[in-house]
Amino acid sequence: MTPKEFADEFxxxxxxxxxxxxxxxxxxxxxxxEVIQQAIEAGFESVMIDASAKEYDGNVSLTKQIVQYAxxxxxxxxxxxxxxxxxxxxxxxGDDSDLYTVPEEAKSFVEATGVDALAVSVGxxxxxxxxxxxxxxxxxxxxxxxxxxVYLVLHGGSGVPAQMVIDAYRLPGGGVxxxxxxxxxxxxxxxxxxxxxxxxxxxxxxxxxxxxxTGRQAVKEEVKKKIREYLHSDHKAESxx
Numbered sequence: 489m490t491p492k493e494f495a496d497e498f499x500x501x502x503x504x505x506x507x508x509x510x511x512x513x514x515x516x517x518x519x520x521x522e523v524i525q526q527a528i529e530a531g532f533e534s535v536m537i538d539a540s541a542k543e544y545d546g547n548v549s550l551t552k553q554i555v556q557y558a559x560x561x562x563x564x565x566x567x568x569x570x571x572x573x574x575x576x577x578x579x580x581x582g583d584d585s586d587l588y589t590v591p592e593e594a595k596s597f598v599e600a601t602g603v604d605a606l607a608v609s610v611g612x613x614x615x616x617x618x619x620x621x622x623x624x625x626x627x628x629x630x631x632x633x634x635x636x637x638v639y640l641v642l643h644g645g646s647g648v649p650a651q652m653v654i655d656a657y658r659l660p661g662g663g664v665x666x667x668x669x670x671x672x673x674x675x676x677x678x679x680x681x682x683x684x685x686x687x688x689x690x691x692x693x694x695x696x697x698x699x700x701x702t703g704r705q706a707v708k709e710e711v712k713k714k715i716r717e718y719l720h721s722d723h724k725a726e727s728x729x
Contacts, residue, residue, distance in 0.1 A: 489689050491515065491523065495530035509725040514566075516668070524554055528563050536566040536607070544593065551601040559602070566641060566666075569597050570609025588628055595635040605639040605666065608632060610656075612644030622648040624656055629663050639665040646671035650718045657719075669714055673707050680706030 498513050514534040515527045524535045537554040539547040551567045558565045570589030589608040598606060611624045622644070632640060642656055645667040657663045678684060681695070681703045695703075716722050 490530075491527035491532065492530040495527070495532060499531065510728045516670070517568075521550070521554060521557070524558070528558060528561055532563065534564040534566065534604075536568070538568045538607075540568040540571060540607075540609075544597075548597060548600050551597075551603055555602045555604075564604040566605040566607060566639075567597070567601065567603045568607040568609075568643070569594055588625060589632065591628060591631040591635055594632045598636045598638050603638060605641050606632075606636070607641040607643050610642070612642060612648055622652060624648070624652050626655060626659060626663075629656060630659055630661065633659065633662050641666040641668070643668045645669045646675075653718060654720065667719060669718070672714070673710055676706045676710035677703040 495513060502511065512533045513531065514536070515524065515532045516536055517538045518524050518527070518536055519538055524537060527535055535554070535558060537551050539550040542550065547567070547569065551565070554567075555565045571587040587609050589610065594606060594608065597603070608629070610626075610628045612622050624642075629640065640663065642653070642664040645653060646669050653667055655663075657665070657667070674686065678686070681699050692700075
């Protein structure tokens with residue numbers, strides 16, 4: 489699905505549904521300028537450039553370019569600093585400290601790029617926790633927060649114990665502002681329709697309407713649960729108007 493196809497469906501649903509809370513269309517992990525250009529042209533209001541696989545200077549250079557382009561079009565930008573990684577890594581006895589975001593680098597990165605939000609590596613990972621276990625480094629979040637005012641983002645929120653996430657955004661002086669939980673929603677969908685393996689978008693579109701509706705309802709309930717028990721963000725819409 490192209491950014492335009494996704495945006496067209498998003499805005500169609502927004503027009504059809506009685507939405508009463510603030511909603512934005514955000515493009516998650518993106519690695520090229522071209523895709524971000526397509527997304528902004530399609531109406532995305534926020535984009536993420538993930539150049540964390542590059543060396544620091546390369547990350548700064550690409551992110552700065554994206555920020556300039558996006559800000560000229562009133563679009564916010566999220567970037568990533570550190571190596572958040574994936575959960576299919578082999579469990580080891582060593583620590584992951586060399587993967588964590590360095591607070592001083594976070595400060596200089598934000599100042600050099602002008603980015604609006606920063607995904608930081610503090611002990612979580614993308615995907616499902618099977619062999620790797622979340623261990624959020626709250627001291628790193630506090631140190632980064634003390635050095636930069638931008639929104640901090642916790643990727644790899646799926647499978648992280650609720651209290652650990654709550655502690656991450658309730659840190660004195662401010663913690664994380666955004667938590668990514670896509671995998672938990674995907675797993676809820678698959679469990680509801682009796683599937684275990686991930687499928688492609690084409691596979692999903694090929695499911696019959698009854699199966700899709702069963703999956704949709706499961707995702708809806710999981711979202712409600714996350715809002716109430718995980719993020720404690722229910723009845724907070726007025727704070728963002």
